[in-house]
Amino acid sequence: GAGVSQSPSNKVTEKGKDVELRCDPISGHTALYWYRQSLGQGLEFLIYFQGNSAPDKSGLPSDRFSAERTGGSVSTLTIQRTQQEDSAVYLCASSLGSLGTGELFFGEGSRLTVL
Amino acid sequence: AQSVSQHNHHVILSEAASLELGCNYSYGGTVNLFWYVQYPGQHLQLLLKYFSGDPLVKGIKGFEAEFIKSKFSFNLRKPSVQWSDTAEYFCAVRPNFGNEKLTFGTGTRLTIIP
Numbered sequence: 394g395a396g397v398s399q400s401p402s403n404k405v406t407e408k409g410k411d412v413e414l415r416c417d418p419i420s421g422h423t424a425l426y427w428y429r430q431s432l433g434q435g436l437e438f439l440i441y442f443q444g445n446s447a448p449d450k451s452g453l454p455s456d457r458f459s460a461e462r463t464g465g466s467v468s469t470l471t472i473q474r475t476q477q478e479d480s481a482v483y484l485c486a487s488s489l490g491s492l493g494t495g496e497l498f499f500g501e502g503s504r505l506t507v508l
Numbered sequence: 509a510q511s512v513s514q515h516n517h518h519v520i521l522s523e524a525a526s527l528e529l530g531c532n533y534s535y536g537g538t539v540n541l542f543w544y545v546q547y548p549g550q551h552l553q554l555l556l557k558y559f560s561g562d563p564l565v566k567g568i569k570g571f572e573a574e575f576i577k578s579k580f581s582f583n584l585r586k587p588s589v590q591w592s593d594t595a596e597y598f599c600a601v602r603p604n605f606g607n608e609k610l611t612f613g614t615g616t617r618l619t620i621i622p
Contacts, residue, residue, distance in 0.1 A: 397551075426610070435514075435614035436598065449609055484552070497610065499544075499552040 395419075397500035399485050405506045406475055414470045414503045418487030425468050426488075426497060427460060431481040439483075442468060475507045510535035510601050514613035521589055522621050529584040529616050531573075531599030538604035541582040543573055544612075547595045555597070558582065559604075569593070594620045 398417040406412050418425050427439040438452040442462045453459070457475075462468040472479055482504045486497040511534045521527060533539060543555040556567025563575040573584045582599060599613040 428612075433517075433614065436600075436612035438609050438611065441609060452609075486552075496554045496557070497552075501551045 397485055397487050397498055399483075399500035399503050401503055402501065403504045403506075405508065407508050408477060409474055411471065411473045412475055412505060414472075414483050414485075414505070416468045416470070416485030416487075416500060418466065418468070418485070419489075419498055420466075422487035422489050422498070423465060424488045424490060425462060426486045427468070427470050428484040428486065429481045430484055430502065436484065439470070472505075475505075477507050480505055480507045510539070510603060510611050512599050512601050512611055512613035514597075514599055514616050516616045517614070518617045518619070520619045520621065523591055524588050527584070527586040527589045527593070527618070529597055529599075529618070531582045531584065531613060533580050533582065533599075533601040535580075535601060535603060540602045540604055541573075541575060542600040542602075542610070543567065543571070543582075543584050544598045544600060545595050546598070546615075552598070555584070589618075589620050591620045591622050594618060 400415045425442040428436045430436050440447055440450040440460050444465045445462050457473045460470045482502040484499055484502045486499045488497050513532045515530045541558040544552045545555045546552045555571055556565050558565045558575045566572045571586050573582050575582050596615045596617050598615045600610045602610045
């Protein structure tokens, strides 16, 4: 596609429910990143994929968070047993190869609200 | 681990004023530095980047930033701002090898008054 596509754009869920957030990167981009943007917190790194493998998943806040990427393309971020502190905008970005190209292309984000 | 500080949380300027947004990073080795911008209702996009060479880098829309290694700083500047520059600005740093993680600051909200 023309840009990074994320769905859903908005998700309201009840505490304790599981949610899945999807990211469709720019075609041909091998690197994919998930960040979380909370009010006043900036962008918090969650996980990075190179192809289908995740060399760096150091930012996942707890074992309730997981992510996978299949076919070197679409990625899914899953949050189990959601908590109110999980409310944030979840951003996906992709880049062509490594960050040596210098630019991440971001999607518009998935806004998650946990009631 | 690297970190980024943006000391200005919210800056309000009138049109035509000069702008300087502060960015300081903490990392002992060589780094790549970036400024990203998020206009209202839009996604984050790259404003400019520094990898090596001339420490004064120019980006889109008349923005520039200067890398001062001795001060661990990468401040963003623009001589004369416009109303359309109203946005949130994020500084980011990445070690120049290995780890692909881009670490962002907390952002500076810029409001330009017409």
